[in-house]
Amino acid sequence: MSRTMAQHDLRIVALRRLSEAHLAALQAVAQVDYFDELHDGNRAEYDAALARAHGLIGGKLELDDAALERAPQLKVVSTISVGYDNLPLAAMNRRGILLCNTPDVLTETTADTAFALIMATQRRLVELSCMVREGRWQNHVGPQHFGHDVHGKVLGIVGAGRIGAAIARRAAQGFNMPVLYAASTPKPSLEQQLGAERCSLDELLERADIVCLSVPYREDTHHLIDAAALARMQPSAALINVARGKVVDEQALIDALQRGVIRAAGLDVFEQEPLNPDSPLCRMDNVVVLPHIGSATHETRAAMAVRAVANLINALTGRGEVDAVNGGVLADDPR
Incomplete structure (x- = not known):
């Protein structure tokens, strides 16, 4: 009306x-x-x-x-x-x-969302919450339920603008995480205040335990994270995307997750939104999916x-x- x-x-x-x-x-x-x-x-x-x-x-x-x-x-x-x-x-x-x-x-709120995805993917929060809700928690948790620490892990931020910088602050000051960043220009404030280290995208992908995307979507960032980029990541690494869906080659990501090229993903954005519920991403225990809620408070x-x-x-x-x-x-x- x-x-x-x-x-x-x-x-x-x-x-x-x-x-x-x-x-x-x-x-x-x-x-x-x-x-x-x-x-x-x-x-x-x-x-x-x-x-x-x-x-x-x-x-x-x-x-x-x-x-x-x-x-x-x-x-x-x-x-x-x-x-x-x-x-x-x-x-x-x-x-x-x-x-x-x-x-x-929306800088701080979106950074909160990114860190929520980091916590959820590292500690398997959604997967294990579903286990409890569905009555599958029958005994003490064992190694098959263990997650991974967040504190002390290396965080790689791709795109160090306002949101990337806010994520870096949370990581370095709140969780004692070494921070790497890949950006077109140096960010002296991040380096001086947080000890962040600027490096190439390839080096970041190879070294980071958690890779967080916060770049704008443009022609030069379309499918920035493709099969080759995913292959550079550690098998134990997680990918977090609060940027735009098309920054990631979604089919390549699905394949990488299914084959164990990377361990997990936390995604707030997708190539097509709303995400089709038939997408394999919706059926993977090692993936946390959100309905593009980065600034939704x-x-x-x-x-x-x-x-x-x-x-x-x-x-x-x-x-x-x-x-x-x-x-x-x-x-x-x-x-």
Whole structure:
């Protein structure tokens, strides 16, 4: 169901993840068409609203080159996320459409999720919890139930941006873990504060007990972790992915897990989402799968929405700073 609010010169389409307070803030500066979900029954209405819109905001935005062609007035897109690989950035650049995202806000929460996956894969938490729930805990646990320590193990972080750095802090300061990182540029603060060591991706894969992915998805990171990369990892190692699903060749990962090339995986993201329940990943005891919940806490999602709303209002009105992905494309007067 859609709702149209307040009459103003500016028009905004809002899609998903917005509260009444967020919508009221947008209503103060623009006419807002809000769609809590998209389906066959309101798709035409959504397309018509987008064709009139100057701004678009929401989570899980559905936008492609064809939609941009049908939205001649669109000037700003504000996504309630850090990642934007689902959006046609090149086409937006060509059309002078500013893209804003929500960095920083979800850094700590996503790092928490990464560490939850590290703990779960190392200590076999999901597998052993299921054993108890299903009545299969009949005797004292033995070696067949043992997991692996987290403290003191070598953590390799692929991509040492905000989230990677937050994971590194948890590892080094909380669990006394030596930290390796592979990044395009040195991170002196990680090296000085945590003793982190920068190395090549190949060396990281060979040395780390746990490999954690936190790189953005781009053409050069597509299937960064493929069969060859997995073969470089230790047989006792675990792979953790809180980045994007397509950073990993999923079929190669399945094969590596089945053949014992690596020991375990903790995955919050997948090549196709939602993950097909028929995927072998769902049937492996040595795999922990989550439904892309990296930033999914009440506190963080609310903060992300506030940030996205401010980005859109500031970009359209020129009132303040924005978190611009492609800064410089917005005209002085978006109207």
